[in-house]
Amino acid sequence: MTGSMTGPTEPLDCRGQRCPLPVIALARRLPELPVGAVLRVLADDPAAANDIRAWCRMRGQEFAGSPAPDAYEVRRTR
Amino acid sequence: MAEYRIGAGAGGLGRPVPYRRMVSSAQPAVYFDAAAGAPLHPVARQALAAALEDGWADPAKLYAPARRARQLLDAARAAVAETLRVREDEVYFTGSGTAAVQAALGGVTGADRAVWVHSAIEHSVVLHAADRHRADGGETVPVPVDRLGRVDLAAWRAAVHRPGVGLAALLSASHEVGTVQPAAAAAAACAEAGVPLLVDAAQSIGRVPVPAGWSILIGSARKWGGPSGVGVLVVRKGVPWSPPEPLPGGQPGLPAVVAAAAALRAAAGEAPAEAARLAPLVDRIRATVAATVPDVEVVGDPTDRLPHLVTFSCLYLDGEALLHALDRRGFAVSSGSSCTSSTLRPSHVLEAMGVLSHGNVRVSLHRESTGEQVDRFLAELPGLVAGLRAEAGV
Incomplete structure (x- = not known):
């Protein structure tokens, strides 16, 4: 964990995209951020809420919550 | 092949x-x-051909071909009852598995006023009926499942013991993920609470033993190698249920019922x-x-x-x-x-x-x-x- 990099970065806007595209975008973007950083994903596909959580579980990343409708936060943990 | x-x-x-x-x-x-x-199933194919030849008349009429059709229908009912280990007069044939669910839910006395409990992973037919029940002012309690798709038994027990519950629905096994439900324990909770239990056994009948303790059982012939367009509804004696008039989806054709029964007996064997x-x-x-x-x-x-x-x-x-x-x-x-x-x-x-x-x-x-x-x-x-x-x- 890097203490200075725990705030949200620029959101990843995947609104209008069908699953699995938001999950693919998340998987591409997150490794570009430092460990500890939080990425906010905006996605309105009905499967996004479930599949972003499932991706975090499968890839060992942290699902940090849904602060607003169609918004999901993921923390890079490794 | x-x-x-x-x-x-x-x-x-x-x-x-x-x-x-x-x-x-x-x-x-x-x-x-x-x-x-x-x-x-090949046995269903033979039975269908024979029943088309021999069972075309209306079994309710009073002449020789009708009596022959009646005999075929009675034999089909007897075969289904024997295979499912139930009484013949507990067996109803419907136009599909969907129609069987609708007939089951529509016939339970007082269900329109009662709270319904169901697992979160019931077939969409049950969930759509639950949606309509809520739209009509009724209350429903979905019970969650775990990561493996198994119903949360503690939540199930608590839900069926709530006041006003008149019906509970739990599938025997999931048609989407295959997980077999802890049906015996779920049925015991319903028995304690005096709540009739509807078990959708569409994926189990003809493949694995059907769990005990249900009040109403649902099956669909095409899942066990019978023809499409035949659902089976079994209602235990003593369950507060009467057949809705008219039966949703109508009656299935006699040859299809005969073929469904033949396929069930063969598949169960x-x-x-x-x-x-x-x-x-x-x-x-x-x-x-x-x-x-x-x-x-x-x-x-x-x-x-x-x-x-x-x-x-x-x-x-x-x-x-x-x-x-x-x-x-x-x-x-x-x-x-x-x-x-x-x-x-x-x-x-x-x-x-x-x-x-x-x-x-x-x-x-x-x-x-x-x-x-x-x-x-x-x-x-x-x-x-x-x-x-x-x-x-x-």
Whole structure:
């Protein structure tokens, strides 16, 4: 964990995209951020809420919550 | 290798075309979607032909051909009752499994005023009925399932003991992920609370023993190798239920009922041997897919499951694209991914379990499925998944 990099970065806007595209975008973007950083994903596909959580579980990343409708936060943990 | 005759095709109106000729692959077609509908059992085919010849009259009329039709109907009812170990007068035939559920829910005394309890992973027919119940001012209590798709028994017990509950619904095993439910314990809780329990056993009847303790049982003939268009509803004596008038979906045709009963008796007789043959094939799929396909989640209970059904989800894949790729290679499978549903919503079952819903494939085997077919599927799958991922740039 890097203490200075725990705030949200620029959101990843995947609104209008069908699953699995938001999950693919998340998987591409997150490794570009430092460990500890939080990425906010905006996605309105009905499967996004479930599949972003499932991706975090499968890839060992942290699902940090849904602060607003169609918004999901993921923390890079490794 | 069987050829599934599925209707008129290029050969001209009314001339059946073997399924294998309808796929572009040089390989014969492999049908892995028994959970949607198993191929017609040969015994059902014979019974259907005989009953079309002999059972065309209205069994309610008072002349010789009608009496013959009546005898066939009575024999079919007796065969179903014997196989399910119930009384003949507890068995009703409906126009489909869906109609059986609707008749079950519509006939329970006072159900319109009662609270309904159901698992979160019931068949959509039950969930749609629950939606209507709420729209009419009723109350429903969905009970969650765990990651393996097993109903939360503590929550179930608490829910059925709530005041005002008049009906509980729990499927015997999930048609989407194969997990067998703890039905005996769930039924015991219902018995304690005095709540009638509706068990949708569509995926269990004719394959595995039906759990005890239910009040109303639902089945669908095409799942056990009978013809489509026949549902079975069994209501135990003493359950506060009367048949809705008219029966939703109407009465099924007599020849189809005769064929359904013949198929059920045959399937139930073969079930122990078939389960012993298919369960290791499903184990092989579960182990091989997990080992050979990267980023895959094999879903459902690995041991407490139906013998013939397995579901897995491949990360980053569009379920529809995977189904089409498999179809082009001659494999007919199903998917719970949102892109394959008419509503564009992911499967409520996968969602309730919290497992990946995109890139989802359900494989369900039947009496004509072979180890060679399974091996060919397993040999082709990793390459198809890798190809689609490469196209998507992942």
